[in-house]
Amino acid sequence: MPRKRVYRSKKKLGQIPGSVIYTGERSKEKLFIDVFDYTKEFCTEKELQTVQESFKYKDTDSVTWINLNGLNHVTQIEALGEHYDLHPLVLEDIVNIAQRPKIDEHDDYLFVVLKMLYYDANEKIVSEQVSFVLGKNYVLSFQESEGDVFDSVRNRIRQAKGRVRTLQTDYLLYVLIDAIVDHYFSVIEILGDKIEDFETAIFSGDVDDDISQKIQNLKREILRVRRAIFPLREVISRIEKNENKLILKKTITYYRDIYDHLIQVSENIDIYREMIWSLMDMYMTTISNKMNEVMKVLTIMASIFIPLTFIAGIYGMNFEYIPELQYKYSYFILWGIMIVLFIGMLYYFRKKKWL
Structure with missing residues (x-):
């Protein structure tokens, strides 16, 4: 019996544009907000209990990174958006986890959506939407649940490693996006190892009865990764080419480096996609050869x-x-x-x- 499909789009049908409706399935996630407020001379790290505690960071002279986990808490997100003057459509996109990676330019901030990819303990690929709001002296990030790939960024801020403590919010946004893109390489390496294992098993004849289903699952993983990465190239390209007051010229070079990494990842994805198709052909050829024997x-x-x-x-x-x-x-x-x-x-x- 085929499993019953759940369509996230049904939650949005008939709703007024700008309605903040969470479309994910993690409705029991706890609200978790952590803040890094820093300059070259000092760094303060806090865990907040409510979004109201973050309001004071809007007009400070320091750089502030406010990270919110728990998109199911729409009331808190609306309160945060109201204080930081976020457009209702931006709030709608934040909690709608089916968004395609994109960038929207507003008068006082930039809104960026992308996908964070990683493998869980069961070796299943997880695609989580992450939204960023870049302001003059702050970066807001929104995640569906706790756990991310930003630990290296946090350590760099705490220990004042690199340039992150000496530059502005546009560089902070860069290092956050760069951390996500760098993790794409880990995902690609695991996919490559899986493909090589399948090739070895098929050539040696040591295959399971469900090898065709495993190859199909791997093909779905490749397509899922491709949908997450390919649109991000357009996002980074727009940041690189547009002249926005929030992105300084000296930071453009760093975003160009992200674009180069995305090109490299995209090329690997295309190669692995072709290899996946050839794996199925190889398996069917092996079966045919055995039958011929x-x-x-x-x-x-x-x-x-x-x-x-x-x-x-x-x-x-x-x-x-x-x-x-x-x-x-x-x-x-x-x-x-x-x-x-x-x-x-x-x-x-x-x-x-x-x-």
Whole structure:
């Protein structure tokens, strides 16, 4: 019985544009908000209990990163959006997790949506939507649940490593996006290892009965990764080419580096996609070859026994006047002829390399 499909789009049908409706399935996630507020000289890290505690960071002279986990808490997100003057359509896109990676430019901020990819403990690929709002002195990030790929960024801020503490929010947005893109390489490496394992198993003949289903699942993973990564190239390209007051010229070079990484990942995805299709063809060819080997053996056996069956059929007929039946050594001669035919045909097949 096919499983019942759940369509996220049904939650949005008939709703007023700008309605903040969470379309995901993690409705029991706890609200978690952490804040990094820093300059070159100091860094403050806090865990907030409510979004109201983050309001004071809007107009400070320091750089602030506010990370909110729990898109199911739409009331808190609406309150945060109201204080930071976010457009209702932006809030709608934040909680609608089916968004395609994109960038929207507004008067005082940039809104960026992209997908964070990683493998869970069961080696299943997870695609989580992450939204960023880049303001003059703050970056807001919104995640569906706790757990991300930003630990390296947090450590760099805490320990003042690199340039993150000396530059503005546009560089902070860069390092956050760069952390996500760098993790794409880990995902691609795992996909490559899976494909190589399948190739080795198919060539060696050590395959499970459900190998075709596993290949189909791997193909779906490739397509899911492709849908998450390919549109992001357009997003980074727009940041690189547009002249926005929030993105300084000296930071454009860093975004160009992200674009180069995305091109490299995209090329690998295309290669792996072709390899996945060839894996299925390779598996079907292997199955066909095995069937041909079986049919060849059966055909050779049938070819050997056809003349023997013909001889046995003739002398098995119930006629009284078959001359050879009266001869004393007819039985042994007949067996000799049949054995010679058997050995001769085996020699012939082996000489033709059919055996």
